[in-house]
Amino acid sequence: MITIVKNVEIYAPESLGLKQVVLIGDKIEGIYDNITIPENFVKINVIEGEGKYLFPGFIDAHVHLLGGGGEGGFSTRTPEIQLSNIIVGGTTTVVGCLGTDSVCRDMKALIAKAYALEEEGITTYVYTGSYEIPVKSVTESIKSDIMLINKIIGVGEVALSDHRSSQPSYEEFLRLTSQARVAGLLSGKAGIVHVHMGDGERRLEFLYRMLEDTEIPIKQIVPTHINRSIDLFKSGVEYAKRGGYLDLTTSSDPEHLEENEVKASKALKMLLEEGIPIEQIMFSSDGQGSLPRFDEKRQMVGLGIGEVRSLYREVKDAVQKDGVKLETALKTITSNVADALKLSNKGRIGPGKDADLVLVNKEDLSIYTVIAKGKEVVFGDRVLVKGTFEN
Numbered sequence: 001m002i003t004i005v006k007n008v009e010i011y012a013p014e015s016l017g018l019k020q021v022v023l024i025g026d027k028i029e030g031i032y033d034n035i036t037i038p039e040n041f042v043k044i045n046v047i048e049g050e051g052k053y054l055f056p057g058f059i060d061a062h063v064h065l066l067g068g069g070g071e072g073g074f075s076t077r078t079p080e081i082q083l084s085n086i087i088v089g090g091t092t093t094v095v096g097c098l099g100t101d102s103v104c105r106d107m108k109a110l111i112a113k114a115y116a117l118e119e120e121g122i123t124t125y126v127y128t129g130s131y132e133i134p135v136k137s138v139t140e141s142i143k144s145d146i147m148l149i150n151k152i153i154g155v156g157e158v159a160l161s162d163h164r165s166s167q168p169s170y171e172e173f174l175r176l177t178s179q180a181r182v183a184g185l186l187s188g189k190a191g192i193v194h195v196h197m198g199d200g201e202r203r204l205e206f207l208y209r210m211l212e213d214t215e216i217p218i219k220q221i222v223p224t225h226i227n228r229s230i231d232l233f234k235s236g237v238e239y240a241k242r243g244g245y246l247d248l249t250t251s252s253d254p255e256h257l258e259e260n261e262v263k264a265s266k267a268l269k270m271l272l273e274e275g276i277p278i279e280q281i282m283f284s285s286d287g288q289g290s291l292p293r294f295d296e297k298r299q300m301v302g303l304g305i306g307e308v309r310s311l312y313r314e315v316k317d318a319v320q321k322d323g324v325k326l327e328t329a330l331k332t333i334t335s336n337v338a339d340a341l342k343l344s345n346k347g348r349i350g351p352g353k354d355a356d357l358v359l360v361n362k363e364d365l366s367i368y369t370v371i372a373k374g375k376e377v378v379f380g381d382r383v384l385v386k387g388t389f390e391n
Contacts (some may be wrong), residue, residue, distance in 0.1 A: 001043075001374065002023065003045040003374065006046060009049075010349055013347075014332035022035065024374075025374050026374040027191055028352065031107060037058045042099045053326075053362055054357055055349075056353075057370070060311050061194070061222070061284045061337050062095065062156075063285060064286070064306075065097075066100075072290075072303070083387035085287070085288075085308055087122065088383055089313070093343065093356065094125075096113065096127070107137070107138045121372050123354070123373070127157065129166060131157065131159035135176060139391060143183040147185055150250055153192065154184070154190055159198060160196070162197075176193065180193050188342070189342045191220065192221070193220060194225060195222065199232055206222060211242065219244065221244055223246065226248060227249060240273075245280050249283075250284070251262075263314070269324055283311055288305055288306060288308075289305070290303050312358075335348055358371075
């Protein structure tokens with residue numbers, strides 16, 4: 001199938017100006033200044049892009065595909081995610097992970113869920129492991145998981161500085177990281193170690209020690225939830241000044257942020273003001289994880305579910321409320337994530353790249369159309385493609 005997006009202003013995520021984009025099947029064939037459609041040619045799907053911006057499909061590197069939570073008992077386990085929950089917010093690529101619970105949820109089920117979502121129309125990857133160290137791998141080791149299982153691109157989310165972690169030793173964490181790095185080198189994958197940061201006093205201690213003690217590059221690790229408290233955030237600023245990645249979590253209740261929590265959009269602005277290069281900053285949603293809700297007295301009154309759509313919400317807030325440039329904010333959910341995870345066909349608009357695109361209205365940045373693998377899956381407020389068991 002051939003699709004042409006006409007007269008659209010492209011952010012690839014860098015601004016390319018007004019162009020015409022041709023898609024053939026699930027790939028971008030080319031970007032042109034002008035294009036003429038021959039009469040009586042094969043059927044072409046034409047999307048009018050006047051008054052619109054065109055972005056790369058968004059990448060969410062932290063989604064609990066099988067659900068998360070459970071720390072309040074079995075009834076607090078969140079359900080599996082559905083396709084529409086992902087694509088409605090413009091996300092076309094996700095990386096699935098386990099969380100606290102690696103007993104009732106396991107890697108085989110996570111991989112199966114990733115394959116199911118892929119069959120339904122988006123691109124999926126997973127991390128091997130969960131909060132705990134040693135990692136419960138699918139094969140005999142982390143290294144062989146990454147090397148031999150196509151879906152697995154790294155390790156995570158491994159928990160540090162958190163009362164729910166397995167309280168690993170520094171040496172255990174170092175061995176895990178070295179296995180992931182070597183496996184990535186041998187397989188051509190990122191071998192990223194995606195680290196859940198809690199709000200414990202040790203904060204980024206293991207990561208700093210690794211930089212002093214070993215030759216492992218700082219960008220082998222992506223610490224996430226770095227905006228969960230102001231103290232952790234400040235420690236993250238210093239880490240980023242040494243060249244490290246920072247991953248800001250977007251799922252929160254914007255009206256009732258937890259005490260000391262830093263909203264992702266504001267955290268982005270603060271990092272840029274500190275001189276941190278935008279290429280080191282990423283957003284992820286923690287989608288389908290449990291989200292505590294508090295009243296005005298800070299008493300928990302219920303549980304919500306983290307939303308993948310929060311990923312783009314925070315990008316919009318960064319632009320519309322915090323004054324961050326559009327092409328700068330976009331990089332946190334497109335090219336930066338693709339580069340960190342070595343997803344060479346994702347995160348950018350260009351010839352030969354995957355046809356994952358988001359068309360938005362210029363006036364308010366609201367989503368107009370989402371294209372995944374060359375197929376329109378969202379139009380305005382309507383989800384055009386739903387998961388197998390969705391109503």
